Amino acid sequence: MPVQPSPEDLSVILTRIGLEVESLEKFESVKGSLEGLVIGEVLTAVQHPNADKLKLTTVNTGGPEPLNIVCGAPNVAVGQKVVVAPIGATIYPLSGEPMTMKKAKIRGEESQGMICAEDEIGLGSSHAGILVLDAALQPGTPAREIFKPVQDWIYEIGLTPNRMDAMSHIGVARDVCAYYNNLENTRQYQAKLPVIPELPKAATPLSISVSVENTAACPRYAGVSITGVQTAPSPDWLRNKLLAIGVRPINNIVDITNFILHETGQPLHAFNADAITGSKVIVKNLPAGTPFVTLDGKERKLDAADLMICNGNSEPMCIAGVFGGLHSGVTDTTHNIFLESACFTGTGIRASSFRHGLRTDAATRFEKGVDISNAVFVLQRAAALICELAGGKIASEITDVYPQAKPKTEVTATWAYIKKLSGKEYSKEKISNILASLGFEILAETPEHLKVNVPYSKPDISIPADIVEEIMRIDGLDNVEIPSQVLITPAITARPDRETVREKIAGYLAGNGFNEIFTNSITNSKYFTPEVLERTVKMINNLSADLDVMRPSMLETGLESIAYNLNRKNEDLLFFEFGKTYATTGQGQYQETEHLCLYLTGRKRPESWLYEAAPVDFYFMKGYVGNVLAQLGIRSLQWAELEVDGLQFAWQINGNGQALVQLGAVSGPRLKQFDIKQPVWFADINWQAVLAALPKKDTFYSEIPKFPAVRRDLALVLDKQVRFADVEAAARTVKSSLLQHINLFDVFESEKLGANKRSYAVSFTFQDTQKTLTDKEIDAVMDKLVKTFETQLQAQIRK
Template sequence: MIITYNWLKEFVDVDAPPQDLCHRLTMAGLEVDSFKELGAGLESVIVARLDQVDPHPDADRLTLCQVNTGSDVVSVVCGATNHKVGDLVALAQPGTVLPGDFKIKKSKIRGQVSCGMLCSEKELGLADSSEGIMILPEQLPVGQPVFDVMGWRDYQIEIGLTPNRPDCLSMIGVAREVAALYGKRLKLPTIELAEADEAIGSYARVDIENPQACPRYAARMIRGVKIGPSPDWMVRRLEAVGMRSINNIVDVTNYVMMELGHPLHAFDFRFVEDGRIVVKCAQEGDKFATLDGQEHLLSADDLMICDGHKAVALAGVMGGLNSEVQDDTETILLEAAYFNPVAVRRTSKRHGLHTESSHRFERGADVDMVPVALDRAAALMAELGDGKVLTGVVDIYPQPLPQRKVTLALATVHRTLDLPLEAATVTQCLESIGLSVAPQRGEKHLFEVSIPSFRPDLEREIDLIEEIARLYGYDKIPVTMPVGAVDAGVPTDHQRLQRKLRDMLVVAGFSETINYSFIASQAVERIGLPEGDLRRCHVPILNPLSEEQSVMRTSLVPSLLETVNRNLNYRSTDLRLFELRPVFLPGEGGQTKERLSLAAVMTGRREPEGWAQGGALVDFYDLKGAVEGVLTAFGLQHVRFAETPVQTYLHPGKSSALITDNGDLLGYLGEVHPRTLSAFDIEQPVYLLDLDAEELLCQFVSRRSFAPLSRFPDVSRDTALLVDEDVRAEQVLAILRQHQARTVEDMTLFDLYIGKGVPEGKKSMGIRIRYRDMTKTLTEEEVGKAHDRMISALCEKLAAEIR
């Protein structure tokens, strides 16, 4: 909220320096973000008269002006064309530094000496844009500083308001705070409204079909107005608070909004069909063009201001292009209403329209300010537009909002603030900001506080205590150190296992990433989940930040692949990332169940880039090895990597499912399908693990047994077998485990060969079995018998041959 010091002083007689005012406001909770003196350093910009204006001899678009400064006549080259002999202008003399750090110097322009610059409103920091130089009013004293004689010296103060203070989104609101801080009286603007003989009821009527979204709607009519520019004083004030002047009628609505804090809207009554205003919700799928020229597709939740046949405004947000005030407008229907903050916020957010009007309505406007703002604006329109205000006002308020009251105990004030405040002090603080305080019957230290409609943020006793604290002065509250007890909680087993899993992945070289739990509803389409998959059933967010974060995620995969894409775009191509976070899946009875999930990816080089490292890329077995390390740490020794049908986002020939001995599915790992990589704009192979971490934690084997180290040596036997190409290593090891001798310590596949010397349709598998006894040194005969028995089982069940 931007205010100006001079405008503020019209409502409260404060003589404190602007710097002190800023400090007091900040200390009272209205933090001043910026402070700017208008006209500072521009004393050398003076009123000057044009004695002669000639075309520039060497430039078609320039003029050469003889400018009278009151003490001298100087030549100035000017590029504007809106001036003539006799005009009073603002002359920036050499040495002047204009806003934007633009220093004026005596210079030659196309061969002609220019001793200064004729300024526009924009160049003096009075407007964001301007056409031509500024022509000053007649009769001003030549040679005097422009800002002094025009009364433009002022201070612009920008206050960073929190969303709970809509009452301060106006000059009156801030003035009320200043009056309370300095012990002054608030002065409201005087409204002098002269009404014509005709009554508004003969021309217009209002119907509210949705009183929950629009509890109050009022209107006045002004006839015979003349559309034109606003007076200079209004233009300056609007521009000083960041608003652009449009015309006298529209400017009045903006002026009153900044002054009283209540938005208004002016309709050209010619375009209000049947002379009716109907407040109702839109039809689903209707289209509506707003004043900014944008067409919006409406929802049934959008509250609209309509006439007898069409919508004319998006309630509380923006008016319609079909009823805007035009240059030939003569009759104005002036609207002042109160709209439900939630309804306005949803509409504003849905259509991406954030206006000065919606900013106030969605934070909570003052329902009692409706008739005041309406009369103030109507009076100004009649004055500035030469119109006549029709008698009466249409004010539809079917169910007046109840008066809010809060009980305040003096003892609670003492206990909360640690201050022995008197009842009179508490009363004075609250009444200074417009609250009504009355002792409850028979209770000396218990008060009933009536909350005015302009303070929707005051709902509880603690809110009133906060008001007392900031008005009395935070600096007067004793400083005490906080006291608290340390509660050293012990992590649960579930938390401990999560930490163990996270640590194992970090040890394996992965880095943790944390993404939002909200994703776009279309995210599952990018990983190709089939119809009927439960992960397509999302939990929607009631008030999403954006469409890209509108539902709770049912899988970590889309978010992690987005992270991969983002890193690759920053040329970080060697990645090992994981995310251990919950997903939100549909449960029984419409409930949602939260389940811990783990997703991890590997892509890029196997080793860091360097002169002594190879250039090999990671593959499926790098990820498989990392997974096996995690499984071993959790005591799961015999998890199968099964070739069952896997996820659609994994390559069908380069992926597998993780299945325990009990047949429980832990998850999937493999190379990401090229189709999925394309959907995420990833151009290099990525290997992905998608694990049900909740199931993994449940499978954790906590009991471990210790086996002493043997004092006796081991014996290894290597055997090369010819088997069919479709025989998997898992089948070989499973048969060996079924027939393994007591002395077998370890079995591994150490070689796989297909090629020259191996018959077509066959492959060679090298098996190494290590034997050891805890009580003695094994003999050759003992090892041979055990080994032959195991190899014979392979030959019998798999038709294997020893090479």
């Protein structure tokens, strides 16, 4: 006996068995379903005393007293049967907001409702006058009984990519039946398939032969000829079914194929049989570059890997499983069709679909896999509807090219494995019942294991874990008991823990005003030079023309985010991103590198009454990079100038014998590439190298020294090419535990210093944690520093 759960109950059931209902909406072919509207009879119609274009009417709506209604329609007349919206009823016009009827006075006369035009209640687009109905209708009859507006419920299901079996109404119904069978411990519930009636035969046969040259890409191809077809708009029931699921009705032939696609999950294609030259269909590949005009009127150059449906002259008529051709499609003048129901391999369909940018419903289903056993049944179902709704007659036997029947997948799972993976002790009877209800064939049951044949409708199932998933979802994931005790083995993780380090740095940056971004690791090849692209990983089946390579650099995707924000007047940006870059040195040889990147642009300090605005600059970026490394305990860094594509004023920070960071200003040409008109600073931290450079020991805090620090200053006259980094490096060669800090606090240039000379004012901070320093101890270290600067840097000490 059929069961009819309420929409809310069915929503819960679907979610429980793994078909998560994301929304549940009521569909109405007529908004409001004419609720509260009734049939009325116009008893009187006289001129309104205060308005030339209005009439005063009395209308019998089946109540004890007729209603007084002011009507402005030019065609209202005594004796008409009309649609009336009485007080309290709500109407839903095709345009405008819903309106609830209230008692009103119009030009001084009372009006107790409204006599409706068809556009005012959603039945049509005409507003020429009120809707006049059959004179035999009885006043007081609800309007919904006359017009019978369709109501339905639409379930929006968030399917996971592997659930091809649930991409059809019959597939979902099969799961619901399995749920009820499990609930009641029975096998009586089954999805009811449409009955195929005896089909009318055409007096004159139309034979079209089929040849499949590429059986690997097309393992099964079925077709049938239908003549005498009359292309016309579909009946209301079919139009409403399609509108309910968001499909636009076109004509009866196209609508039938779309309807069956969603009903069964099997794509169909109808050809104009008169356009099939040679009365022959050939499934084959054509040479690369062959031109083909698709249904949208565009000429496309075919790839040698595109599987094509061709006519007897090997001329292309359709990209198999993807999109039809302009010259073989069904039109309003088509009377003879050849209907195709085929199975194509998913990998080839997906490649062709992306290659030509044609993401159709058919391609989506073929690339996930269709039920190969269903091809002929679906063909018969579609042919029956075409004969019923389009007046067609069957003009040939069904052709079914299926040279090698696909074997069913065998899966064996032990009872112990099912218990271990699910965490629940299922009875063998329950497991068998669930699997049989889903279409699995039980091959063997032993004390140790269960062997089944997987139905063709579930091509994603191939391993024991898949069987366990089917059992668990039909029985209900919420039926797996949560144990009262959780027994775990303590895990030993390598130190430092990568995730902890990453979280620490992310927390530091976020706490300092940075926003974390996540950009696509697939990007556009046009951003990069031919030299870079030689080492870049290219997509075989790229998602679009703009997303065709794995990014070799993090800079470009970050600039996309900056440009997006700048275009929306969000101009002060501090971004950070953890991500990966990719490279290749040959076939099968790939490198994946982790990065932490910082992006700065705009102002580091907005203007106020207290101080002027200050833009981000190199030292602002340098400070954050230095703080990130300091947070991780990485010190003893070496700075080196760098020339790198895309950056100017670039530097590289080395530590632990390898490059850790590259930073600098994004170059003008690169900014122009993204239409960015303000400076951007970029730092690329090699996260893998940073993790390798982390100290192996914990960093402990120490108490604040009790003894004071002492500062001494030196003014060093040096050649201009000597950098402060060289001064700092030379100072560190003086091995002294007393020297705590070195700082550059002034830079001076003058002709008095000499040609090509510069003066650095440098402070040195000394401190001993055990005692107060004496001048003698400090002077000794200062003497060593002076000698080092004079020897290594040829410095002159300014007195």
